[in-house]
Amino acid sequence: xxxxxxxxxxxxxxxxxxxxxxxxxxxxxxxxxxxxxxxxxxxxxxxxxxxxxxxxxxxxxxxxxxxxxxxxxxxxxxxxxxxxxxxxxxxxxxxxxxxxxxxxxxxxxxxxxxxxxxxxxxxxxxxxxxxxxxxxxxxxxxxxxxxxxxxxxxxxxxxxxxxxxxxxxxxxxxxxxxxxxxxxxxxxxxxxxxxxxxxxxxxxxxxxxxxxxxxxxxxxxxxxxxxxxxxxxxxxxxxxxxxxxxxxxxxxxxxxxxxxxxxxxxxxxxxxxxxxxxxxxxxxxxxxxxxxxxxxxxxxxxxxxxxxxxxxxxxxxxxxxxxxxxxxxxxxxxxxxxxxxxxxxxxxxxxxxxxxxxxxxxxxxxxxxxxxxxxxxxxxxxxxxxxxxxxxxxxxxxxxxxxxxxxxxxxxxxxxxxxxxxxxxxxxxxxxxxxxxxxxxxxxxxxxxxxxxxxxxxxxxxx
RNA sequence: GGCGAGAUAGCAAAAUGGUUAUGCAGCGGAUUGCAAAUCCGCCUAUCCCAGUUCGAUUCUGGGUCUCGCCUCCA
Numbered sequence: 241x242x243x244x245x246x247x248x249x250x251x252x253x254x255x256x257x258x259x260x261x262x263x264x265x266x267x268x269x270x271x272x273x274x275x276x277x278x279x280x281x282x283x284x285x286x287x288x289x290x291x292x293x294x295x296x297x298x299x300x301x302x303x304x305x306x307x308x309x310x311x312x313x314x315x316x317x318x319x320x321x322x323x324x325x326x327x328x329x330x331x332x333x334x335x336x337x338x339x340x341x342x343x344x345x346x347x348x349x350x351x352x353x354x355x356x357x358x359x360x361x362x363x364x365x366x367x368x369x370x371x372x373x374x375x376x377x378x379x380x381x382x383x384x385x386x387x388x389x390x391x392x393x394x395x396x397x398x399x400x401x402x403x404x405x406x407x408x409x410x411x412x413x414x415x416x417x418x419x420x421x422x423x424x425x426x427x428x429x430x431x432x433x434x435x436x437x438x439x440x441x442x443x444x445x446x447x448x449x450x451x452x453x454x455x456x457x458x459x460x461x462x463x464x465x466x467x468x469x470x471x472x473x474x475x476x477x478x479x480x481x482x483x484x485x486x487x488x489x490x491x492x493x494x495x496x497x498x499x500x501x502x503x504x505x506x507x508x509x510x511x512x513x514x515x516x517x518x519x520x521x522x523x524x525x526x527x528x529x530x531x532x533x534x535x536x537x538x539x540x541x542x543x544x545x546x547x548x549x550x551x552x553x554x555x556x557x558x559x560x561x562x563x564x565x566x567x568x569x570x571x572x573x574x575x576x577x578x579x580x581x582x583x584x585x586x587x588x589x590x591x592x593x594x595x596x597x598x599x600x601x602x603x604x605x606x607x608x609x610x611x612x613x614x615x616x617x618x619x620x621x622x623x624x625x626x627x628x629x630x631x632x633x634x635x636x637x638x639x640x641x642x643x644x645x646x647x648x649x650x651x652x653x654x655x656x657x658x659x660x661x662x663x664x665x666x667x668x669x670x671x672x673x674x675x676x677x678x679x680x681x682x683x684x685x686x687x688x689x690x691x692x693x694x695x696x697x698x699x700x701x702x703x
Numbered sequence: 704g705g706c707g708a709g710a711u712a713g714c715a716a717a718a719u720g721g722u723u724a725u726g727c728a729g730c731g732g733a734u735u736g737c738a739a740a741u742c743c744g745c746c747u748a749u750c751c752c753a754g755u756u757c758g759a760u761u762c763u764g765g766g767u768c769u770c771g772c773c774u775c776c777a
Contacts (some may be wrong), residue, residue, distance in 0.1 A: 250707085267777095268777070270777080271775090271776085271777095276777090277777085278777095279777045280750080280774085280777055281777090282777070283777040286777095287760090311775090312761085312775080313775075313776095323713090367769085394771075396773085397706060397707065398705080398707095398772085398773070399705090399706090400705060401705090401771060402704095402705045402706060402773075403705085403706095406753080409719095440770095448775090469777065470777030471708090471771070471772080471777080472772070472775095472776055473776080473777070474707095474772070474776065475772060475773065475777090476772095476773085476774090500777075501708090501771090501777095502771075502777080503777085504770080507769075507770070508770080509770080509771070509776090510777095511775095511776060511777090512775080512776065513774095513775070513776070538715080538716070538725095539715085539716065539717095540716085540717075540728080542708090543709090543716080543717095544708090544709080544770070544771090546715085550714075550715090551714085553727085554714075554715060554726075554727050554728090555715090555726090555727090557726075557727055557728095558715095558726045558727065559726095561726075561727090564740065564741085567740095572728080595717090601718090603715075603716060603717045603718095603724095603725080604717055604718070604724080606716095606717095606725075606726085607716090607717065607718095607724060607725035607726080608725085609725090610724095610725055610726065611724090611725075614741095614742090617740090617741055617742070618741085618742065638756085643776065648770085651761075669736080672736080674736060674737070677736090677737090678737070678738080681737095681738075681739090685738095685739095690738095690739060690740085691738080691739065692738090692739050692740050692741095693738080693739075693740090694739095694740080699740090700735085701739095701740090703739095
């Protein structure tokens, strides 16, 4: 029985889908004006893992992850670059897909772009206006009136009074209440036509929060199962989504809210404003993407995750141990009937399932993988090796051939050079010229190549 | 200031009212021409102070410290 920590109640709850056997899940994706950083990688990998586990548990999942392709930062960046909004966002959407693909993130079922759902947003704003939750201010912006929505603050645990006390924003005198947020921004003369849409309130463009409310209800219905995103979206973004959706649709919006923890650098949140971020592609220049995915999944999704080279090196060593166990047994999956996959009656699989069902405890699940690797090494059992690989696949790990992983990466030497050195060393060994054999091995080691003599001959890997 | 999360061994990271987490690193042994890999064994923990309890790292209260949200942020 799957339990999910629900931010709404701050406790783990048994997961019950609205429609038996089906899960509707919406995750806040990227604002595409720059390359994704490791924080984005975490959201993508974490919720990819979530949807994989839901599928592995037998659910039919509809997974939606939006793309914000219109907002202040995009307009500003396009202006700086002297390129169109569309050209800018297309570039970074393509880059995002490259990064996500590299990390083994499956494409969501839908990736709606905000600009494609403006009519839905306008219709929702109209309903909010009809329900007396929205008003047009003197500057022509249409705002949401937080005071008129009774449940405001229920997700983030904030009250309007608390928020007011900590007010740090410059007060916008056009708003009835400083905490009101914008649904529709009036068009400005210095903005390109590309960002202006017609509406009954005049030309303009959508506020940030309304897109998620409009797109989720269009693609998943007005009431759906899971909504996810980074912990920083809890307030105000998700709080505002609730206000909009429940205010417009007059029904519960989302049953389970999930928020992943931050990636940190030197114990501080990785963020654009602090400038302490690493882009995914930067990191992938130096580390195997699967190592990065493993690094992310080795921690629980709600825990903070400290980024450093030392930690990625550690992750690489750990992942190598799993692949090494698979290497000891030739082509484990080839020996399993097609599509058989995990044997869920096997004890390790049961522990794995129990861990995953406990709020997606990938840390515990991966610990089971290591126990299984130990069993595989001891028993040389093809069945257990297949089981190890199959369980890895559930997390989007261990997909590759073990030797390919262990020999992958960039070394100074190519395969042919390495193999000829190994041959030379074997000649020396045969002649009992161990000094020469050890010299060759040492040279290879200095080039990052580790040799392993086995009964089947000498193999190598990149250390 | 308001609200929230957390402090576990050298590092990273789970779990648990009493019984081995796990990985990396370290130590000893097996194996190996010597290594590597692997196996066996070992060593390092639960921020501080009270309380509840036969027993607390785990529950309660109080400290201390860290981080986050309250502005754009995954």
